[in-house]
Amino acid sequence: MSSTAIGIIGSAGRMGQAIAQTIARRDDVTLAGGIDHGGNASSLAQTADVLVDFSSPEALEDTLDACVASGTPILIGTTGLQERHHYLIDDAAREIAIIQTGNTSLGVTMLAALVRDAAERLGDDWDIEILEMHHRHKVDAPSGTARLLGEAAAQGRQVDLDIVTEGGRTGITGPRKDGAIGFASLRGGSVAGDHRVIFAGPQERIELAHYAEDRGIFAKGAVRGALWLAGHAPGRFDMANVLGI
Missing domain, CATH: 3.40.50.720 (NAD(P)-binding Rossmann-like Domain)
Structure with a gap:
């Protein structure tokens, strides 16, 4: 061979x-x-x-x-x-x-496809938030994987991610912007990589997630x-x- x-x-x-x-x-x-x-x-x-x-x-x-x-x-x-x-x-x-790619995991690759499909089908009245957590030594935020998932959501909605990104909220920020894709980053310990994409609609919520247990x-x-x-x-x-x- x-x-x-x-x-x-x-x-x-x-x-x-x-x-x-x-x-x-x-x-x-x-x-x-x-x-x-x-x-x-x-x-x-x-x-x-x-x-x-x-x-x-x-x-x-x-x-x-x-x-x-x-x-x-x-x-x-x-x-x-x-x-x-x-x-x-x-x-x-x-x-x-x-x-x-921002992530070589096959599971994350499938997750991105699901996120893209959900963003396309659910409509703009569902808010999208992406939460990620990594080990304390990671130097960039949001993670490449979070960006990959954000791009998938933006593709589903046919919008430019750079225009609709919302992150780093602190203090009095005002209400959430319509159509925004939000990012939040957590750092600590030895976490290999946890990612959640939250679709928050009127009176209901969908969460799609991937948890990396080993590098x-x-x-x-x-x-x-x-x-x-x-x-x-x-x-x-x-x-x-x-x-x-």
Whole structure:
């Protein structure tokens, strides 16, 4: 059986280590190597069939340049990306296959599909609030997963998330804006990732939730996404493409 060689950008981080452990337990993939801050992305891209990136937004441009130069597809799980990073990803996706996602969990991917469907069908008189909690060391908020779920809700309503986002409420904020998608972030302990999407309608409420019990679920999803990418035609994709939803 031939195996796919996966290289890890951000190999010393929590996700990088979890992905390496997942690869070690499988016989259809091998570890092509890993780098961290200051490492040579070009060298790794040339030896790997596909890269997974869970490093930092600051490193993304150099990583994408290395992947385009070698024709290596990449799964980007790095969170905290800004608008300019998405432009860079769009440009690179003309040359290579890219998955960019705020969460590689297959369960979260399915949750996003349910959120999108619910937002589309319930109507604007249902308020949408997204609550997330992560471990005390997480540096960005709201989480990439919360943003992913917010994007799903916004797509269902056919609105721009950046325009309808409401967060950071404190003091006298006034009433909730009609059509807003609210975010709240909690930090503490060793929580791997809890996410709830609340649809609050007149006299009733729906809650869709996902609770990550172990970081390994993200690693398993990342490896599955990397295998899907290997040898794929250029384009920009997400985990929903991996599941075919």
